[in-house]
Amino acid sequence: MFSPDSEVRHWPVVLASFLTVGLTFGLGSSLGVFYIEWFHEFPQSSALVGWLSSSVNAMLLLFSPIAGALIKYLGNRPVVIAGALISFTGLLIASSGREFYVLFMTIPFMTGIGCSMCYSGTMTIISDCFRKHFALAFGIAYSGGSFGIMTLPVVSGFLINHYGWRGALLIISAIQANILVCAKCMKPNPFGQTSTNLVDIGGKGYGSLEHQLSPEKAAPRDETEADGYSKASFSQNQSISTSIGDDRSKDDKLANNKNLLEKLVQFLDHAGLSLVWTNRVFASIIPLPILTSIGNSVTLLFLFARAESVGIPGLQAELLLSVVGVANIVGNLANGPLVDANVAELAFIYGVVEAVVSVSAIGIAILESYPFFVVYAVLFGFSSGIYIPLGGIMTANSPTLDKSPNEFKVN
Template sequence: MTLPSTKKAPDGGWGWAVVVASFLALFLAYGSPQSVGVLYPEWLSTYQEGKGMTAWVGSLVSGIGLIASPICSACVVNFGARPVTIFSGVMVSGGLMLSAFAPNVSFLIFSYGVVVGLGCGLVYAATMTITCQYFDKRRGLALGIVSTGTSFGGFIYATGQNELVELFGLDGCLLIIGSLALNVIACAGLMRPLQLPAYYLKQKAAAFEKVEGQLLEKVVTSDLDPIKPPCDKTADNPLIATETKEPTEPVVFKRSFSICAVLVEVIKKKQKTYSSYARSTADLFQDRVFGSLCVSIFLFSLGAFPPLLFMEDVAQSEGLIEGVSLFPLVSIVQVAGVLGKLGLGMMTDIRWMNSVYLYAFTALGSGMALLAIPFTKNYVGLQVISAVIGFMSGNWSITPYVTTKVVGIERLTEAHGILMFFGGFGIMLGPPVVGWFFDFMQSYDLAFYFSGVCVLLGGFLLVVSSLPCWPRPKGDTRASDEEYTNDLVAAVA
């Protein structure tokens, strides 16, 4: 769905206020979910559940927002960025505060995993959309500033939540960060819309359709009414009265038939639209490289996301550190993630750089780092591995560029949504799978072997599928990376 622009993108001015508000909104909303690894050991000791069961909390809060991204985007298109941001602030804050009173892990999965996760997905879609509306020439810079709010939030909240748990306990920590999340509502006040949401446009269209429908109904009624006799003789002759009442049944039948015909026509149009979308999606999966990219992103999310949740527990389980350090491993991952987003993004601008191979390289590097975790027997080694994994996880920022290389600029939005679904599904499954491995083996070694092999397999599959020796599909007229403009790519990013 696209909306007509009511104002031209100013590329500055009030747009920078929108950038600051969007950055703070993502900082406040994603701070706790991005540093959920600090809370994970506390939940284990509080609820005494298995690590696989408890891991669902952290996996859902990060994965459900990606899986529901089409719904979140539709909400922004229909209602606008400001109302959606306000509602998301209420969801994130309410979910965090509600988690403080969770009696068990099952309730925590709903309050923290589902409610907070959906709230984060809504605020992310809203901030990206409003930023794209305010910027055109400087859109890449604005989106880069806004998107780093999640990483900075994870870095600050990792240390902050650790201190709050020490001072006020787990419940007090969740209540405090939940109250801080209410400031997302204040950030929404600065998001002045430049484009009319589809909801208001639909209201205007519905009003016109209602008027047209009333006029059409009058015309249809006048056409279907029986011919009346020139003079009223029903009072004198009851036979005539009977004859004039008989045509009412065919008239009702004709009216109901016309309504059914209209409904059938509407259903056919909807079915045609859905069938066209299904065929378009099937055509995407016929592309060898795109199918491999979907599998690679799924395997990367399945294997590379669990360290964000389990690294602190690994350090404590192996006796490498007591408690949580002043700068947790989660903070190192987030800082390295910021550097990775910026560094990998600049590398895609190099003319001779192949973005598909660059993404495959990040997957292979992450897989090697994951396989090295079981052999690391000191805390400094875990810090180095956390930095490597964090830097390689910055490949999320180059996903739109890779998608453009594979499917072309025209199908970028559709293909990117499919890839985010696979990524969210992998994030949702990764931590529980690793936790179940620990519950079964009482060791993280096999779990990280599994994660490393999955990520390596995804990177290797992407490299093999994109080799130039494979025959090119018929009708494939995609150009090289440098021929694409960055506007739509940055908008999707």
């Protein structure tokens, strides 16, 4: 029906990615609603409970280089399926946890890592399937996170009020399992970067047999030397044989260590992780989101609690996160036309919106009235809706980078 190079047939992938991002990034951004419940339930410090509330987003981004390497080796769909199962299992176990350490182990290290695998797979498959309309498709797919931020806090608050936080986590884990259905729609593009360049672990490379030391080169002694030593006394032969064995054992260990090092270099090279120290453009992009990540963490984690602390009712405080989500969707959808219009350099736009998001950590501490909270939520949501997908587009459009799954997750 469509030509092999037509992008129309890939739009179901955008829909599946939209839902997956909403259930992963949106989940991590809405766990702040559970902060007060966990703080009252467990005798832990507010800092530790706050870290738990933000741990999913932290692990989502921190684990993304490893998830990108897995995608390079295994493909998008298997990684997304595995991530969905891990995330679902983590929430399911956490819902029945009676001790804080259960949540400490499951939410960051199971749900967070699982969400990272799902999120990374969706971001990569968009770059595989779209070239001409990449900015638009990327913006639509990423707006799923905004949709999740808009809906999941309200849904979570409703579930907490009716079923408690354990029942809420149990139901959310069932919702999270729907990523498995989305993964079914993520059919790999045979003409994409990742699908056509899956790494063959047994292929030639830095760790192939061609680069290993041959037994002849590794042996420190030849037969002529052995014949010369055979003329010595029995005790001398015995000591020399021991010395030869020790030397040969040392050489074998050196060869094995070199082989392991070469295989590690091969893995880092094929996975794209070596770009961190081999490509100056990529290395310069990586530090940019650090300040904005601080602003994101403070806003999404403490906005609800801060609003309640100044006397704003619970439902209105939950709606602030929904306002962030709506503004984020508008920013995501405006991102594609803004890039295509070429009204300014992408780096300039990126710097402006990053500055707005970065100062958000200061703004949230001085707000007192609800209208100012709403204005703050709109500015933060719109700016973050532009800068996050814009970072991926800047990376994808860089002419000096060899595209790999890790390049689209620097944010």
